[in-house]
Structure formats: structure tokens, C-alpha cells
Amino acid sequence: METAFPQSSETEESCPLTKLDHAKYPFTREAAEYVGRLGFSLEEVSSPDYNTVIRKAAERILRSAKSVRGLPYEVSPHWDDELLSFPLSLIMIKEVGDAYFQQRFTLQEAKLASARLREEELKKVLWIARKTFKWKISEVREPSSVPYFKLHFVNYLKNAIRFRGEDKWKLTNRKMEYGEIYLNKAEVVRLLEEEIRSHIQERIEKTPRPELPPSLKEAVGKLEDELKSLKKTLPSEEVLGATDSRAFPPCMAELYTAVLGGKNVPHAGRFTLTAFLLSTGMEAQEVARLYTAVTDFDERLTQYQVEHIAGLTGGRTKYKPLNCANMQTHRLCVNKDEICSRIKNPLQYYRIKLKRLRLSR
Amino acid sequence: MGQREFGFILFGREKSMVRHRRFESRHQLVDFLINLTPSDVYYSSAYYEKPDEEKMKEKGWLGADLVFDIDCDDLRTPCKKTHDAWKCLDCGKTDVGFEPEHCPRCESRRIDVDRWVCDLCLEAAKQECLKLLSFLEEDFGFPSQSISIAFSGHRGYHIHVEEDTVKKLGSEERKEIIDYVTATGLKLQYPEKNRMPKPLLSEKGWEGRLARTLYTMFQKRESQLLENGLRKSIVAIISEQRDKLLEWLHSETETEPLPLKKKVWEELLAKAVDDATAAVDTVVTTDIHRLIRMPTTLHGKTGLKVAEVDANSLPSFKPLTDSLVLKGENVKIKILHSKPLTLGEKVYQLPAGESVKLPLAEAVFLVGTGKAVLA
Numbered sequence: 001m002e003t004a005f006p007q008s009s010e011t012e013e014s015c016p017l018t019k020l021d022h023a024k025y026p027f028t029r030e031a032a033e034y035v036g037r038l039g040f041s042l043e044e045v046s047s048p049d050y051n052t053v054i055r056k057a058a059e060r061i062l063r064s065a066k067s068v069r070g071l072p073y074e075v076s077p078h079w080d081d082e083l084l085s086f087p088l089s090l091i092m093i094k095e096v097g098d099a100y101f102q103q104r105f106t107l108q109e110a111k112l113a114s115a116r117l118r119e120e121e122l123k124k125v126l127w128i129a130r131k132t133f134k135w136k137i138s139e140v141r142e143p144s145s146v147p148y149f150k151l152h153f154v155n156y157l158k159n160a161i162r163f164r165g166e167d168k169w170k171l172t173n174r175k176m177e178y179g180e181i182y183l184n185k186a187e188v189v190r191l192l193e194e195e196i197r198s199h200i201q202e203r204i205e206k207t208p209r210p211e212l213p214p215s216l217k218e219a220v221g222k223l224e225d226e227l228k229s230l231k232k233t234l235p236s237e238e239v240l241g242a243t244d245s246r247a248f249p250p251c252m253a254e255l256y257t258a259v260l261g262g263k264n265v266p267h268a269g270r271f272t273l274t275a276f277l278l279s280t281g282m283e284a285q286e287v288a289r290l291y292t293a294v295t296d297f298d299e300r301l302t303q304y305q306v307e308h309i310a311g312l313t314g315g316r317t318k319y320k321p322l323n324c325a326n327m328q329t330h331r332l333c334v335n336k337d338e339i340c341s342r343i344k345n346p347l348q349y350y351r352i353k354l355k356r357l358r359l360s361r
Numbered sequence: 362m363g364q365r366e367f368g369f370i371l372f373g374r375e376k377s378m379v380r381h382r383r384f385e386s387r388h389q390l391v392d393f394l395i396n397l398t399p400s401d402v403y404y405s406s407a408y409y410e411k412p413d414e415e416k417m418k419e420k421g422w423l424g425a426d427l428v429f430d431i432d433c434d435d436l437r438t439p440c441k442k443t444h445d446a447w448k449c450l451d452c453g454k455t456d457v458g459f460e461p462e463h464c465p466r467c468e469s470r471r472i473d474v475d476r477w478v479c480d481l482c483l484e485a486a487k488q489e490c491l492k493l494l495s496f497l498e499e500d501f502g503f504p505s506q507s508i509s510i511a512f513s514g515h516r517g518y519h520i521h522v523e524e525d526t527v528k529k530l531g532s533e534e535r536k537e538i539i540d541y542v543t544a545t546g547l548k549l550q551y552p553e554k555n556r557m558p559k560p561l562l563s564e565k566g567w568e569g570r571l572a573r574t575l576y577t578m579f580q581k582r583e584s585q586l587l588e589n590g591l592r593k594s595i596v597a598i599i600s601e602q603r604d605k606l607l608e609w610l611h612s613e614t615e616t617e618p619l620p621l622k623k624k625v626w627e628e629l630l631a632k633a634v635d636d637a638t639a640a641v642d643t644v645v646t647t648d649i650h651r652l653i654r655m656p657t658t659l660h661g662k663t664g665l666k667v668a669e670v671d672a673n674s675l676p677s678f679k680p681l682t683d684s685l686v687l688k689g690e691n692v693k694i695k696i697l698h699s700k701p702l703t704l705g706e707k708v709y710q711l712p713a714g715e716s717v718k719l720p721l722a723e724a725v726f727l728v729g730t731g732k733a734v735l736a
Contacts, residue, residue, distance in 0.1 A: 153501065154526050157534040170546045171537040175565040179502025182565065 015131075016124050023079040024116050026086035027109070027196055027203070029132045040084055042091075046213040052078070054219045056085035061093050061223060064108030065101050065230050073112075088216075090200075094207045095220045101227055103261035106200040114193035118186070122147065125188065133195050137188070138180075149188050150180035159194035162264055243280040247357055249349035250335035251327055252276050259290050268322065268330040272346075274309045276321035279347055284310045321346050362386065364423060366412035368652045369399035370661060378403075380652065383413040400661030403652040406521070408528070417650060424528030427535065428653060429520040430513075430645035431489045433482035444477040444701055477700045477730075478516050483680045486517040493520060493639035494672060496542045500566065505672055512680045514660025514667040519653060532647045539646050542639045549630070561613055567637075572610055574633040579606045591632060598625055659686070664725035682706070689721035694728060695736040702727065 015030060022031040044050065056076075075082050086109075093105050117125050122139065129135040136152035153176060163169040175182040183191070212220065248256060255273040258265050265273070270291070277287045288306045311318035323345045327333040343349050367390070368380035379399070384390040394402065405412065406428045410421030437459050447460035451469035460474045490510065497503045497520070507524045530538075540546055547567055549560075560572035579599060581589070586596045598621065599606065605620050619626055645651055654660070656669045668684040682705050695716045702709040704723050711717055716736045719727070727733035 152526070154530065154534075157530065157537055161533045161537060167546065167548045170548075171541045172544060172547045172567060175568070176500050176541075177502070177565040178499070 013127075016121070016127055019079050019083075020075065021124065023075045023082040025113055025128060026083050027113065027132070027199055028128055031083060031086075035083065035087055038080065038084070040087070042210060042213060042216070045088070046215050050084075050215070052081050053084045053088055054216060056081060057088035057092055058219055058223050060085055060089040060109070061096070061101070061105055062226060062230075064105040065227055090204055090207050091210075091212075092216070092220050092223060094204055094209060095212065096224055096227065098227065100261060102201075102204055103263070106197050106204065107262040109200050110193045110197035113196050114189050117189045117192060122185070125185075125192070129188070129192060129195075133192070133199070135195075136180075140182075147185070149183045149185070151183055151188065151191070153179055153181050156181045156183075156191065159191040159198075162194050166266070243277065243282045244354060244357065247350050247353035249340065249343075249346045249353070250337060251333050252321075252346055252350075254334050255332065256290075266330070269332050271309065271319070272322040272327065272330075272332065274306055275319045276346055276350075278306075278310045278318075279321065280350060284312060362390075364408040364410070364412060366405040366407070366409060366420070366652065367655075368403040368405075369397060370401040370403075371397065372400045372661075375400070375661075378652075381413050381415050383411075400659075402655045402658040404655045406651050406653055407649055422649070425530075425649045425651075427522040427524070427527045427530065427538070428645060428651065429493055430517065430642040431486050431493065431520070431640065432513075432517040432642055433478060433486040434476060434516055435640055435642065436482065436485045436489070438482050438485045440479055440481040444479055446475045448473045448475075475698070479701060480679075480681060480703050483517070487675065487678070487680075489640045490518045490520065491675065492637070493542060493641060494675075496639060497522065500541070501538070508672065509656075510670045510672060510675060511654075511656040512665075512668045512670060512678070512684050513654055514665045514684065515663050518670075519656075521653075532649055535647045535649070536643070539641060539643050542641060543643075544634050544638045547634065559609075559619065562610060563613065570637050571630065571633050574637045575629065576607065576610050578629070578633060578636070579603060579610070589632075589636070592628075595625060595628060599629075662729040664722060664729055685722050687722040687725055691718040691720055692724035693718045693736045694724050694733040696727070696733045698732045700727075700732050 017025070017028065017030050019034070022028070022034050025031060045054065089105070093102055096102075117128075126137060126139065129137050133155075135155045137155070138150050139147055140150060141147050153171070156174075157171065160169045160171070167173055171181075245253070245256060252273060255265055255269050256277075259270070259273060274287055277290075278284065284306050285303075287310075288303045291302045309319045322330065322332070324333060324340070324343065327346070339349050339352055343352070363383060363385045365383075366380065367382040367384060368378050369382070370378055379397075380403075382393075384393065405425075407425040408423040410423060412420060414420045442458040445459065446455060446457045448455045449464035449467060449469055450471040450473055452464060452467035454464055454466045460472050463470045464472060494508065494510075497508055498505060503522050503524060507522055509521045509523070511519045511521075513519055544567060549568070549571075560568045560575070562572045562576060563569060564572065578586070578589075583596050583600050586599060587593070591599075602620060609620055621629070645653075654667050656667050658667050659665065660667060664687050665680075666684040666686045668680075670678045681703055685705050693716060696711045696713050699711060699713045702711075702723060704726060707723075709719075709723065724733070728735060
């Protein structure tokens with residue numbers, strides 16, 4: 001399958017990434033350098049030659065807004081256009097400025113990359129990890145076993161803390177020796193996905209907001225319209241029905257935005273948020289739909305779990321959200337405010353706040 | 362040095378701290394110390410662009426050393442019964458030893474504690490320190506030259522790791538490191554439903570650590586095991602099956618059936634986890650803006666030196682002897698609370714109410730810790 005790869009990262013090698021790889025992994029250091037060499041500039045985008053690139057950039061954003069799935073699509077034969085659409089999409093999503101769609105975009109891009117990396121030659125995966133993300137990673141090959149990897153724990157921790165709540169990612173449960181953590185390929189790619197996500201997030205944050213040429217301005221305007229109409233079909237504040245997210249206690253507001261943004265929320269957090277939302281009167285189906293952006297979303301399983309918590313299936317027990325003391329134990333209690341000091345359960349907060357909101361109206 | 366924040370406590374103003382100070386050189390700091398003669402000196406584990414800014418946001422955090430604090434107050438040593446006591450502030454119940462979470466008589470959580478430190482407490486803290494060092498070197502792979510150890514001058518030890526790789530770690534990442542050395546969240550894998558996992562001696566991470574801890578445990582004499590807190594019935598089982606158990610752990614095949622009942626095994630495992638973890642304070646390590654007592658200065662309450670200890674000489678280090686620096690004429694003091702005091706080679710247990718003349722170091726220790734007053 002893959003070619004032999006030297007174990008030491010110090011060995012001088014030539015870059016294994018091709019132009020096609022730059023299109024597949026446009027976030028790499030090499031891809032950025034290549035874009036630089038192509039002499040891509042914003043003024044040029046006004047030329048009709050760039051219409052395809054603009055269209056592709058808008059597609060990247062729209063695709064992520066519709067659903068976050070890690071299905072790798074074929075790279076079009078125009079590799080350079082495909083590649084250029086990435087930095088352009090960063091400028092466009094920054095211009096749109098909606099944090100929710102930005103999060104979905106970074107997540108989708110990261111998922112797309114990891115789906116491709118799963119099938120990728122090992123040496124390219126390791127190259128990207130080392131050169132773009134400065135990972136200290138080496139491959140261990142023993143005749144009798146599948147290849148495995150050793151990654152420095154600092155590189156590991158930076159990404160694995162996002163999966164907190166999952167036993168297998170807890171540092172305590174990893175095999176670690178002399179600062180290196182033993183991983184299989186799937187785990188390496190999963191951690192890389194997280195690294196890519198935060199890398200793109202940072203890139204967006206650092207992207208300046210220059211005066212856009214007319215053709216791009218027009219494209220962003222169109223994109224904004226489409227996103228606006230998309231938002232209506234997505235579970236968001238406007239369509240929550242009876243549930244009023246403005247009355248959420250700080251802990252639930254935090255979990256709610258995290259889930260909406262596709263962040264990986266630990267099990268206890270999902271459980272309590274689900275139970276909370278159901279208690280505020282949200283339909284089970286609607287709650288399940290919230291989780292579509294979460295990294296490890298499994299539609300059927302989520303539906304089942306939500307219905308279980310709602311008491312529609314299984315033991316028919318309708319679960320309550322965790323009380324404040326338990327929220328604290330799970331480190332889910334955040335940004336306490338004045339109402340928090342008077343209550344023992346997040347639901348009490350919701351009722352008090354709802355009353356206040358109605359009075360103030 | 363210019364990137365660290367320094368803080369000081371002054372004599373007679375123990376409640377407040379002079380902080381946000383920056384020094385470009387050792388010379389500058391020494392001059393300042395001579396002028397101010399503070400009782401306690403602290404410096405930040407963190408590095409800042411502007412350590413002298415008062416607002417944390419404006420300091421510009423650049424990174425922080427990885428710091429651990431081991432405090433014998435947290436250790437349930439048997440000697441606590443001889444020198445610690447507590448009092449319930451609601452019903453007035455008192456007792457000796459480690460304080461309960463809530464009063465056993467009235468359930469109140471308002472409990473006042475009277476704590477003391479002795480050789481045995483500090484020896485226990487040192488053992489925790491040695492365990493932590495083995496984690497830091499073997500599991501985390503920190504080179505020994507980047508690890509420094511200091512006796513805190515009172516109740517325990519501070520361990521600093523100064524390494525570029527860890528400087529940028531955030532609180533959450535540091536919490537994961539704490540969880541690792543305290544086995545928090547440890548889940549041993551069960552290969553089959555009714556079969557216990559067999560930890561391999563040669564395995565990396567916690568599994569190997571547990572196997573090795575159990576191996577050492579199975580080698581111990583009955584009296585040592587009982588002393589170690591194992592139940593009599595369990596000790597009997599170990600002593601009876603000793604050879605079989607050692608052989609079982611020693612052979613590296615994973616599939617061999619366990620020679621113990623599940624319940625016994627789980628109890629042994631729990632004990633092994635307990636023995637192998639290092640009792641470190643979670644707050645100090647996760648606080649990336651922490652001020653820490655500066656090594657080579659004196660502790661304001663005890664007068665003992667915050668002594669740097671080389672890892673190799675840690676096992677033979679005697680904190681209450683080796684960090685004794687104050688020398689001078691005897692001082693007359695009046696004892697308020699009777700506590701066993703061992704400084705240097707001398708042992709004192711002076712009754713409350715008595716007025717005595719003691720060497721300067723002893724007098725400072727008792728007065729500074731509030732157990733005596735100048736007479």
C-alpha cells in the first residue's frame with residue numbers, strides 16, 4: 001500500500017505533495033506557498049477568468065451550511081481553480097461574518113480533509129502533520145504488526161482535549177512513554193482533523209477584510225441571501241417555537257451554541273442539554289436535528305437517544321437535566337450569574353428568566 | 362528573568378501582597394530585597410511581555426512553566442492523629458487527626474483545623490514527589506535537567522518543569538497532565554466480559570505502572586501489606602498465593618486466567634492505583650498565572666529556607682534539618698499550643714503556657730506558625 005518511510009523526521013526528503021494534493025489539502029503550508037507563486041491577488045479576481053473560482057468558493061461555503069458531512073468529493077480536473085477557491089472562501093466567509101456558518105465551514109473543511117487523509121498514502125499524511133502543523137510524529141514499523149505511530153504528548157493534548165468526555169482520548173488511558181503517545185492511523189487522522197479545524201479557524205480570524213472588487217462583492221451578497229434563506233430551514237433561534245433560547249441559563253446557552261456550532265460536547269453535556277431542551281417543550285425530532293453538525297453525528301443513534309431521554313422509548317422514564325451540583329462536577333457549570341445563586345436546577349433558571357422576559361415585554 | 366512577575370509579603374502586612382514587580386537582573390532583585398526585607402518572596406511561573414502591568418489582560422501572557430505542588434496537608438498520614446486536631450464551629454465537637462468533611466455530630470461543614478507538620482508528614486510528601494518524578498521522566502519524557510525540585514519551606518515540595526515544549530500549554534491541557542499522574546478517569550480495558558484484564562509488566566502508560574506496582578505489592582511481607590492498609594483477608598490471600606501471583610504477572614501472555622476472585626482482584630487494583638498515583642494539588646498546576654515561592658528565599662512563617670534539592674539527593678534530603686539556616690542567640694518565648702517540634706537533630710514537645718529559651722531557628726518556627734509568642 002504505502003512505500004517505506006524513514007522513521008526519523010530529521011531525514012531530508014523531497015516534498016511528496018503534488019499539485020493535485022494542493023487542491024485536495026489547500027490548507028497546507030505547501031499549498032499556501034504554491035498559491036503565492038501563482039501570484040493570486042484580489043484585483044485579479046475581477047477578471048472573468050476567476051468566475052469559476054468565485055463560484056467554487058461560494059459552493060464550499062454553501063455545502064458546509066447545508067450539511068456537515070465528511071464525504072470526500074472528487075477534485076475537479078482544474079486543480080488550480082479548486083485550490084484557489086479555498087483562500088477565496090476564507091475571505092468570503094469572513095465577509096459574511098456569521099459565527100455559526102463560520103464554524104460549520106471550518107468543520108466541513110476539516111471533515112473533508114480527514115476523509116481524504118484516511119485514504120491517503122502514509123508518507124503524505126505524516127508530511128502534512130510535520131510540515132504544516134509541526135507535529136513531532138514518527139512511524140514505528142514492526143514486522144508482525146500494523147504500522148503505528150508515536151506522537152509527542154503536547155501535539156496530542158492540543159487536539160485531544162476537544163474530545164473530552166470520551167474515555168479513549170483521555171491522556172490517562174493512553175499508552176505513553178518518554179513523552180510519546182502510541183496511536184493507530186485512524187487516531188492520527190482524527191487528531192489531524194481537529195488540528196486542521198483549528199488551523200482554518202485561525203486563518204479566518206487572521207484574514208483581513210479588504211475592500212472587495214465588485215464581482216466578489218456581488219458574489220458575497222448572493223451568498224448572504226442564500227445563507228439567510230438556509231438559516232430558516234436550520235434549527236436556530238427563530239424556529240425554536242415555544243422554547244425561548246434567550247431564557248437559557250449560562251450553562252445551557254454554552255452547550256447549545258457549542259452543539260449548534262458542531263463542537264464536540266462530552267456525553268454528560270449532550271445528555272443534560274437534550275433533557276433540558278425537551279423539558280422546555282422542544283420536540284424530540286427538533287432536538288435530534290440540532291446534533292447534525294456534531295463531529296460524530298449518527299442520525300439514527302441520535303434520534304434513538306433523544307427519544308430515550310424524552311421517555312418515548314425504553315424505560316419510559318422522562319429524564320431531567322442534571323442539577324447545578326452535578327453540572328459543577330462535570331465542569332459544565334459556567335458563567336454563573338445572579339439568578340444562578342438562587343436555583344438548584346437549570347430548569348428553575350429558565351422559568352425565572354422566561355417570566356422576566358415576558359414582564360419586560 | 363525580565364519576563365517574570367515578582368511578588369512580596371512584608372512583615373506586619375501579611376494580608377496583602379506587593380506584586381506586579383519586574384526585575385531585569387539578579388542584581389536588581391537583590392538590591393530590592395535588601396531595601397524592602399520582605400518576609401516572603403514569590404515569582405510567577407508565567408512569562409509575560411509586561412510583567413509589571415497590573416491587569417492580567419495587559420501583561421501579555423507568553424507561556425508558563427509546568428509547576429506541581431505537593432502538600433502534606435492533603436496526605437492522610439497516621440502521624441496526623443498525634444499533632445492535628447479540628448473543631449466544629451457550630452456544635453463545638455473536637456477531635457484529633459485529619460478533619461472530616463462535615464461534623465459527624467451536627468453535619469456542619471464549618472470546621473476549624475489545627476494543623477502541624479512533622480518529619481513523617483514531610484517524608485510522605487517526599488514519597489509523592491518521587492512518584493511524580495518517575496511520571497515526569499518516564500512517561501512524559503522530560504529530561505532531568507529541565508526538572509527542578511524545591512522544599513517549600515513548610516509543608517511540602519514544588520516541582521518545576523522548564524521546557525519550551527510545555528510553556529504554551531493551557532489550563533485544560535495541564536489538567537489532563539494532572540489527571541494522568543492522579544489516574545483520574547482511568548478505565549482499564551476488559552478484554553472479555555467476565556475476565557479481568559491482565560496488566561503487562563512491560564506495557565507503557567498506566568497498565569504497566571499498575572502491573573509493576575502489583576508486582577512490588579506481591580513481594581511484600583504480610584506486616585508491610587497490613588501497614589500499607591490492605592485488609593487482613595486480602596493479605597492472607599496474597600501470602601497464600603504469592604508465588605502463583607508473581608508468576609502470573611511475570612508471564613507475558615495475556616490470556617492466562619486470573620488466579621483470584623474478581624472482587625479481590627478489583628480491590629487489589631484499586632489499591633495499586635492508589636499507591637501509584639502522585640498526590641499533587643490540582644489548582645496550582647492548572648493556574649497558568651500562579652505566583653510561587655521563590656527558591657533560596659526564607660519562608661515567612663517557618664524561617665526555613667526554600668531549598669532547591671537535586672533529584673538524586675532527594676531520597677536522603679531531610680527538610681527539617683537541611684533547610685535550617687537561621688543561627689543566633691537563644692530567644693525567650695511563651696508556648697501557646699503544645700506541638701512536637703523536630704528541627705535539626707533536636708526534638709521538642711513543650712507544654713502550653715511554659716516560657717522557655719530556645720535557639721533562634723526553633724523560636725522563629727514556633728512564633729511564625731502561631732504556636733508561641735515572644736516572651
